[in-house]
Amino acid sequence: MLLAPLTLLAVASVILGDFNVIHTTDTHGWLLGHQKLSFPEPDYSGDLGDFSSFVAHMKQIAIEKDVDLLLVDSGDLHDGTGLSDGFPPGGVDAHDSNKFMEMLPYDVMSIGNHELYIYADTLDMYNNFIPNLHGRYLSSNANITVFNEEGEPVSVPIGNRFTKFTTRKGRRVTSLGVLYDFTGNDVNTTVQFVEDMVKEQWFAEAIAEEPDLFVLVGHMPVSYDHWPTVFDAVRAVHPLAPILIFGGHTHIRDCQQYDGRSMALESGRYMETIGWIGADLDAAKGNANNISFTRRYMDQNRVTYEYHTGQSNFTFDTSEGRNITYGLQELAVAFDLAYMYGTSPQDYTINENPYPSNGSLLSLFIEDAVPVALAINNTRASIPNIMITNSGSQRFNIFAGPFTKNDQLTASPFTDSFLYIPNITFGVASQVLPALNQAGADERRKRSEWDTELWAKGYVDMRFRAWREEMDRRAGISRRESQNLTLGYVTQDGCPGAGDDTLHTPLPYYSVPDFIGSNNPNVTDDTPIDLVFVDFIETQLLGILNGLQSGKNYTSADVDLYSPILSNEALGLYAQAMWN
Numbered sequence: 199m200l201l202a203p204l205t206l207l208a209v210a211s212v213i214l215g216d217f218n219v220i221h222t223t224d225t226h227g228w229l230l231g232h233q234k235l236s237f238p239e240p241d242y243s244g245d246l247g248d249f250s251s252f253v254a255h256m257k258q259i260a261i262e263k264d265v266d267l268l269l270v271d272s273g274d275l276h277d278g279t280g281l282s283d284g285f286p287p288g289g290v291d292a293h294d295s296n297k298f299m300e301m302l303p304y305d306v307m308s309i310g311n312h313e314l315y316i317y318a319d320t321l322d323m324y325n326n327f328i329p330n331l332h333g334r335y336l337s338s339n340a341n342i343t344v345f346n347e348e349g350e351p352v353s354v355p356i357g358n359r360f361t362k363f364t365t366r367k368g369r370r371v372t373s374l375g376v377l378y379d380f381t382g383n384d385v386n387t388t389v390q391f392v393e394d395m396v397k398e399q400w401f402a403e404a405i406a407e408e409p410d411l412f413v414l415v416g417h418m419p420v421s422y423d424h425w426p427t428v429f430d431a432v433r434a435v436h437p438l439a440p441i442l443i444f445g446g447h448t449h450i451r452d453c454q455q456y457d458g459r460s461m462a463l464e465s466g467r468y469m470e471t472i473g474w475i476g477a478d479l480d481a482a483k484g485n486a487n488n489i490s491f492t493r494r495y496m497d498q499n500r501v502t503y504e505y506h507t508g509q510s511n512f513t514f515d516t517s518e519g520r521n522i523t524y525g526l527q528e529l530a531v532a533f534d535l536a537y538m539y540g541t542s543p544q545d546y547t548i549n550e551n552p553y554p555s556n557g558s559l560l561s562l563f564i565e566d567a568v569p570v571a572l573a574i575n576n577t578r579a580s581i582p583n584i585m586i587t588n589s590g591s592q593r594f595n596i597f598a599g600p601f602t603k604n605d606q607l608t609a610s611p612f613t614d615s616f617l618y619i620p621n622i623t624f625g626v627a628s629q630v631l632p633a634l635n636q637a638g639a640d641e642r643r644k645r646s647e648w649d650t651e652l653w654a655k656g657y658v659d660m661r662f663r664a665w666r667e668e669m670d671r672r673a674g675i676s677r678r679e680s681q682n683l684t685l686g687y688v689t690q691d692g693c694p695g696a697g698d699d700t701l702h703t704p705l706p707y708y709s710v711p712d713f714i715g716s717n718n719p720n721v722t723d724d725t726p727i728d729l730v731f732v733d734f735i736e737t738q739l740l741g742i743l744n745g746l747q748s749g750k751n752y753t754s755a756d757v758d759l760y761s762p763i764l765s766n767e768a769l770g771l772y773a774q775a776m777w778n
């Protein structure tokens with residue numbers, strides 16, 4: 199892909215320590231990278247084949263400089279693009295895309311919550327993926343129930359609980375693979391809370407011997423979560439051992455130092471960011487000094503990769519890298535991911551444009567796409583209506599150009615049904631959406647309980663959005679000076695110095711309400727209309743409706759299916775009808 203000029207930070211190459219780690223996390227099937235031309239997408243336009251070539255060159259450089267270089271991943275391989283989710287009927291999510299992850303020389307991988315929502319996915323990992331990692335796929339606190347040789351169900355760790363290995367330079371490493379306190383896992387999988395895990399006998403035994411360093415990998419944010427619980431448990435036994443932590447899950451770029459001989463890094467999401475830690479361990483050996491660390495968040499593209507490896511566009515690709523790229527392109531063909539519904543005339547974003555507006559994906563979805571899609575073959579289409587959904591129903595922006603099967607799977611993956619209650623007067627129905635949003639804003643305590651519950655089930659957008667909002671606020675001041683830079687992330691984290699490898703001007707950010715609705719029909723207050731909504735919000739909506747009127751106590755018995763069309767089909771049907 200032709201890259202518009204990417205301005206690289208004016209420092210030399212990535213700073214090599216005598217011990218280095220390249221980190222990926224939350225790749226979610228984005229193995230062909232970001233292919234759209236609207237910024238910031240080109241920042242992330244590398245693919246897994248390019249990344250493989252990058253890793254191969256960096257490993258060669260590490261050998262020449264005689265330093266260590268590891269590659270680790272913090273989980274969430276499932277759910278995100280057509281490569282993982284576009285499989286034909288009877289398939290298993292990410293089964294095929296994971297074959298390409300296997301081709302990378304990962305030293306340690308850990309499990310994410312998205313490996314645990316569906317038992318068949320976990321079992322596929324257990325049977326087909328994990329054995330290829332030869333003991334380096336870690337799930338310290340996550341089990342699967344399988345049948346043993348006697349045909350009895352037994353709960354066993356999905357991968358290994360820990361691993362010990364020796365690096366090329368002879369350093370002894372102990373690794374764990376920890377999952378945050380996740381409760382949304384499927385039956386026949388088990389997640390043990392982190393504070394219970396550190397009390398286990400196996401844990402005490404695993405960390406008893408002092409290695410040259412600990413490399414703790416896990417699907418857990420490095421801020422506001424339980425890494426300190428694990429860190430403290432190790433520190434209590436080994437006051438001076440270097441500890442490197444590689445976290446994930448909130449999809450942000452973040453770094454913390456829990457003390458002067460440790461660093462904890464989180465490296466974003468969706469193959470946008472490649473994380474890097476370099477450490478000078480030799481200088482810290484046999485003393486109690488702080489360790490000198492560097493960390494970087496690299497944008498995932500060929501310009502970055504060629505720059506840091508000192509290769510040109512013609513020398514950069516390795517044959518294995520090319521093979522991975524071709525293989526992924528073949529998979530995209532096999533899954534028919536380029537199937538085109540229509541051509542989007544412009545970008546539609548979730549948070550980079552205000553809601554409502556004509557650049558808002560949420561406006562496009564609920565004001566245009568859902569009304570058009572649900573009118574198809576629907577005998578109620580002529581009855582005026584109001585349609586309501588939750589703003590979390592859209593996952594990723596839509597960009598100008600072809601709108602394909604892959605784009606639909608990426609932007610709008612959730613398979614909610616549309617339900618309705620007939621014969622609600624417009625005067626009442628038109629108050630439902632404002633009342634739903636007001637309820638969230640008024641009841642702060644309820645709101646925070648609700649967030650805690652969603653958090654435990656794996657919903658992380660509140661943290662990701664808060665990060666983006668803070669970035670936008672901070673940038674208000676500096677945006678003018680950085681006007682010549684491309685759009686992208688501008689990170690401020692808890693570690694000293696700058697972390698971003700490429701300077702950017704931050705993306706604008708607009709907050710969105712929890713619930714969004716179609717345009718009101720032009721009817722009088724006493725006109726009976728259909729109140730249409732997704733099943734996901736039924737309980738909340740009934741509560742609000744019963745608070746707004748006292749004529750009738752509405753229950754699930756008053757609710758019917760409005761259309762057989764599911765929410766993940768709406769954009770495709772709309773594109774077919776309007777974008778051709």
Ligand SMILES: *[C@@H]1O[C@H](CO)[C@@H](O)[C@H](O)[C@H]1NC(C)=O
Nearest residue numbers: 317343344345350351385386
């Ligand atoms: C869970 O495992 C048990 C024992 O193997 C089995 O009887 C049960 O059907 C499984 N439950 C589900 C929902 O798969």
Ligand SMILES: *[C@@H]1O[C@H](CO)[C@@H](O)[C@H](O)[C@H]1NC(C)=O
Nearest residue numbers: 341352353354355388389390
């Ligand atoms: C996980 O599996 C191990 C080994 O079978 C077992 O001892 C342990 O109790 C299991 N843990 C959980 C939380 O199910």
Ligand SMILES: *[C@@H]1O[C@H](CO)[C@@H](O)[C@H](O)[C@H]1NC(C)=O
Nearest residue numbers: 455456457458459487488489
């Ligand atoms: C060592 O690191 C800690 C934590 O990062 C910091 O508080 C302390 O000031 C550092 N000490 C020295 C001597 O730099």
Ligand SMILES: *[C@@H]1O[C@H](CO)[C@@H](O)[C@H](O)[C@H]1NC(C)=O
Nearest residue numbers: 199200201500510511512515
């Ligand atoms: C760089 O190499 C890639 C892969 O071989 C190719 O697709 C692309 O056109 C090349 N770009 C330039 C600017 O030569």
Ligand SMILES: *[C@@H]1O[C@H](CO)[C@@H](O)[C@H](O)[C@H]1NC(C)=O
Nearest residue numbers: 520521522523524525526528
């Ligand atoms: C990639 O390499 C493997 C083995 O090296 C080979 O079997 C496979 O056909 C190659 N795939 C492509 C798409 O070239």
Ligand SMILES: *[C@@H]1O[C@H](CO)[C@@H](O)[C@H](O)[C@H]1NC(C)=O
Nearest residue numbers: 543544545554555556557558
């Ligand atoms: C969207 O709104 C902006 C500002 O109101 C306007 O300039 C633009 O033409 C509109 N675009 C479309 C496609 O309607």
Ligand SMILES: *[C@@H]1O[C@H](CO)[C@@H](O)[C@H](O)[C@H]1NC(C)=O
Nearest residue numbers: 571574575576762763767771
């Ligand atoms: C609508 O009905 C027609 C004719 O029965 C059918 O071909 C078409 O697939 C239906 N459309 C949808 C979206 O169900």
Ligand SMILES: *[C@@H]1O[C@H](CO)[C@@H](O)[C@H](O)[C@H]1NC(C)=O
Nearest residue numbers: 620621622623724726749750
């Ligand atoms: C519609 O609701 C009104 C009261 O709001 C009621 O009088 C009327 O019978 C209802 N019609 C139907 C078809 O349920």
Ligand SMILES: *[C@@H]1O[C@H](CO)[C@@H](O)[C@H](O)[C@H]1NC(C)=O
Nearest residue numbers: 676677678679680681682683
């Ligand atoms: C932006 O680029 C223009 C044209 O290259 C240059 O004249 C201007 O000084 C630059 N502005 C900043 C703030 O760097």
Ligand SMILES: *[C@@H]1O[C@H](CO)[C@@H](O)[C@H](O)[C@H]1NC(C)=O
Nearest residue numbers: 717718719720721722723725
């Ligand atoms: C709404 O309907 C009324 C009465 O039919 C009509 O006068 C008015 O122009 C309509 N308003 C809009 C915005 O369509």
Ligand SMILES: *[C@@H]1O[C@H](CO)[C@@H](O)[C@H](O)[C@H]1NC(C)=O
Nearest residue numbers: 744748750751752753754755
């Ligand atoms: C409304 O119906 C629900 C479900 O049947 C019931 O639990 C609730 O008490 C009823 N509320 C009123 C005010 O009648």
Ligand SMILES: [Zn+2]
Nearest residue numbers: 224274447449
């Ligand atoms: Zn994730």
Ligand SMILES: [Zn+2]
Nearest residue numbers: 274310311447
């Ligand atoms: Zn996650």
